[in-house]
Amino acid sequence: MSRLAILLLLFSFAVPAAEEELIFLGSPVVRYDVDGKEAIRVDLSDQGSHKYVCRIVGRGKKYFWATRGNRELLRFDAGGFTYFVSPEGSGFIKVAVTKGAEFDYMESFTAEMKTITYWGKREK
Numbered sequence: 001m002s003r004l005a006i007l008l009l010l011f012s013f014a015v016p017a018a019e020e021e022l023i024f025l026g027s028p029v030v031r032y033d034v035d036g037k038e039a040i041r042v043d044l045s046d047q048g049s050h051k052y053v054c055r056i057v058g059r060g061k062k063y064f065w066a067t068r069g070n071r072e073l074l075r076f077d078a079g080g081f082t083y084f085v086s087p088e089g090s091g092f093i094k095v096a097v098t099k100g101a102e103f104d105y106m107e108s109f110t111a112e113m114k115t116i117t118y119w120g121k122r123e124k
Helices: 003-014 044-049
Strands: 020-034 039-043 052-059 062-065 071-078 080-083 091-096 107-111 114-122
Touching: 020 071, 020 091, 020 107
Parallel strands: none
Antiparallel strands: 020 039, 020 052, 020 114, 052 062, 062 071, 071 080, 080 091, 091 107, 107 114
C-alpha cells in the first residue's frame, strides 16, 4: 500500500463523524391521502402513530428527514413556524413554534401523483 493511501486511511479514523442530534420528533394523529379525485382521512391508533412518527436530526449544520430515507432538509423560520423543506421538492414539515393548538406540526410528502399528509403532536 502506498504511503499516501496509509495516511488517508489513518486520517479517516482520526476525523470524528458529525454527531447526530435529535431536532424534532412528532407523533401523527391523523393521515390524509389525496390523489386529485378524493381525500381519505384516517384517524391513527397509538400503534399507527408510532409507526409513522416524524423524526428530524441534525448533523453538523445540516438537517435530515430521518424517517423518510435521511433526505437532506433546508430549514426556514418564519411567522411563528419552522419549516423543514426537501430541496428536491418531495415534501416538507411545518412545525408551530408555540404549543397549545390541536396539532403542533404537519408533515406532507408526495408519492407518485398522490399527497400524504400527517397532522400531529410534537414530542420534542
